[in-house]
Amino acid sequence: MSKLKNKTVAILTETGFEESELISPKQALEEAGATVHVISPASSIKGWKDGNWTVEVTIDKKLSEANPEDYHALVIPGGVINPDKLRTDKDAISFIKSFFEAGKPVGAICHGPQVLIETGALDGREMTSWPSIKTDLVNAGVNWTDSECVCDAGLVTSRKPDDLPAFNKKLIEEIREGVHKEQKTV
Numbered sequence: 001m002s003k004l005k006n007k008t009v010a011i012l013t014e015t016g017f018e019e020s021e022l023i024s025p026k027q028a029l030e031e032a033g034a035t036v037h038v039i040s041p042a043s044s045i046k047g048w049k050d051g052n053w054t055v056e057v058t059i060d061k062k063l064s065e066a067n068p069e070d071y072h073a074l075v076i077p078g079g080v081i082n083p084d085k086l087r088t089d090k091d092a093i094s095f096i097k098s099f100f101e102a103g104k105p106v107g108a109i110c111h112g113p114q115v116l117i118e119t120g121a122l123d124g125r126e127m128t129s130w131p132s133i134k135t136d137l138v139n140a141g142v143n144w145t146d147s148e149c150v151c152d153a154g155l156v157t158s159r160k161p162d163d164l165p166a167f168n169k170k171l172i173e174e175i176r177e178g179v180h181k182e183q184k185t186v
Contacts, residue, residue, distance in 0.1 A: 002033030003176050009034045010071040012063070012092060016081020019047035019054045020161045021109045025075050028168035034175065039066045041089050048079050063091055068098040073175045078110025078130065078160075087115040097121065103181055105174040107156040109167055113137060126152040128159050154180035 009029050013022060022038070029036050037060040038045075047054040068074075074096065076083065086092045092115070099106050100121040108116055113129040114136060116122055123141030128150040137144050149158045149166040154174050158167035174180075 003172060004029065004032040004034035007034045007072045007175055008070060009036050009073045009075060009175065010066065010068070010095075011036060011038050011075045011077065012086065012095060013038065013040055013045060013057075013077055014082045014085035014089075014092075015040075015042055015045040016048050016079050016085065017045065017057075017077040018079035018082070018110055018161065019049040020164060021077035021079065021112070022047065022057065023055075024161075024164045025077070025107065025109075025168055025171060028172065029075075029175075032172045034072075037061050037066070037071070039063055039095075041086075041092060048081065063089075063095060066095065068095055068102070071099075071104070072178070073105040073107070073171070074099045075171065076106070076108040076112035076115055078108075078112040080111055083111045083113075083115040087118045093118045103154065103179040105154040105156065105171070105177075105180070107167065107171040107174075109158045109163065110160055113157050125155060126150050127155065127157045129157060130159055 039061050040059045041063040097119040110130045114133045117140045127142045128147050148163045156170050
């Protein structure tokens, strides 16, 4: 049975994403029946693993050509470089913000939640992340917890690659549930 048949998910990333944090969710979502598009403001992107550049991932759509209304959910992989680049891109922030405004599921892992700060949609949210960005999230109004996976009204966050099985499972569940009307709007 295809849990996510007729669902289309955007993975928004820049170069410097943590390899497993893009590849694993993408594979899990596709195995669950979703169509997944890798979206980036860059024309080419490379992963990062163990301090080295790794795989180049094909971009399905340039950010300038992507319409958030075409997607049921959004995933932001971690890696130190990826969210740092995205958080200074006004088009990327606008794209992400539209998912919060529509109550659509958003997943972010490791350093990925850092880019979400720029949306202004985190005040009062329960979240987790890589420990080094805890203070940034707390300063944005997040109730931060050191947990494998935290879900708050469709916002799914995890700490690190070891948490990917729990992250992927919860992400699929939230996408299957669809729009979360109780989700805080911005």
